Amino acid sequence: MNLVPAKMQMSPTEFKQLRDFIYAKSGIYFNESKQYFLENRLSRRVQDLNLKAFSDYVSILQSARGLEELKKLFVEITTNETSFWRNPPQIEAFQNTVLPDAAKLARERGQTRLRIWSAACSSGEEPYTLALVVQDLKDTVLKGLTVEILGTDISEKVLAQAQDGIYGSYTLRNLTPQQLQKHFQSLGGDLFQVKPELQRLVQLKNFNLVDYNGYRMLGNFDVIFCRNVLIYFDDTVKASVLKGFHGQLHPKAYLMVGHSESIHAYNIGFELLHFSKAMGYRKK
Numbered sequence: 001m002n003l004v005p006a007k008m009q010m011s012p013t014e015f016k017q018l019r020d021f022i023y024a025k026s027g028i029y030f031n032e033s034k035q036y037f038l039e040n041r042l043s044r045r046v047q048d049l050n051l052k053a054f055s056d057y058v059s060i061l062q063s064a065r066g067l068e069e070l071k072k073l074f075v076e077i078t079t080n081e082t083s084f085w086r087n088p089p090q091i092e093a094f095q096n097t098v099l100p101d102a103a104k105l106a107r108e109r110g111q112t113r114l115r116i117w118s119a120a121c122s123s124g125e126e127p128y129t130l131a132l133v134v135q136d137l138k139d140t141v142l143k144g145l146t147v148e149i150l151g152t153d154i155s156e157k158v159l160a161q162a163q164d165g166i167y168g169s170y171t172l173r174n175l176t177p178q179q180l181q182k183h184f185q186s187l188g189g190d191l192f193q194v195k196p197e198l199q200r201l202v203q204l205k206n207f208n209l210v211d212y213n214g215y216r217m218l219g220n221f222d223v224i225f226c227r228n229v230l231i232y233f234d235d236t237v238k239a240s241v242l243k244g245f246h247g248q249l250h251p252k253a254y255l256m257v258g259h260s261e262s263i264h265a266y267n268i269g270f271e272l273l274h275f276s277k278a279m280g281y282r283k284k
């Protein structure tokens, strides 16, 4: 039997210590109203480590073994909600406008590779959605181009799920039966696995978006998807992340953010694009 641990109480000082630590390491900012969230998410971890208080947990995070514990902390505190074909108008804009134009620009630059980054990819639904579109267009719009899709996240747990590529029907609900049939293998019951040709298009990697010195190592991109993660960051982090994306995008390359995430206030050289029922940005 899986016993639910009793929720532990966090003092205001412990909350501030944890909040500041999490912000420094991940850019995720929890305001005072989120104390209950941290208590809920971290009580089990603190009890598993046989600790009496959250302050002991902060000490561990700051100690020599802190780096290993940090990975576990990221698993606990991140919100990983996602699904295939999420925000359909935006995926359709990618399929009908962004990808064809990115392919054209890539050819004009003499590139033979087209690179797409799904930054904060969670359990893989977003990069595999992009892979599905790419696979469908490989002999037409993308003919002659090798496409690489990089999916990154800070949670090792979701990256492992993405690596397995096995999904239940709920997260697949936006796909048509034809898409399901073409790109997935049924494992029986409610489970489906992405076919190897999609898995081959997607490379997965642990990358922390506040690792500003690490962006250059990822190389240049023709399209970046960064959806539903900027909302967890404050203005300073948002501005720095967008600067990082800007640096890695080819001229006129595309940035797609979540539909409720305007980057207007931190705009450092992107033009806003209006698609049918969706928006996106392009490097100026």
Ligand SMILES: C[S@@+](CC[C@H](N)C(=O)[O-])C[C@H]1O[C@@H](n2cnc3c(N)ncnc32)[C@H](O)[C@@H]1O
Pocket: 026, 027, 028, 078, 079, 080, 081, 082, 083, 086, 119, 120, 121, 122, 123, 126, 152, 153, 154, 155, 158, 207, 208, 209, 210, 226, 227, 228, 229, 232
């Ligand atoms: C709500 S999910 C969004 C998934 C996908 N982009 C989508 O829109 O469906 C947010 C993801 O951001 C990741 N994340 C949060 N902070 C991050 C950071 N500093 N660096 C990289 N990923 C981060 C979380 O682990 C989580 O998987």
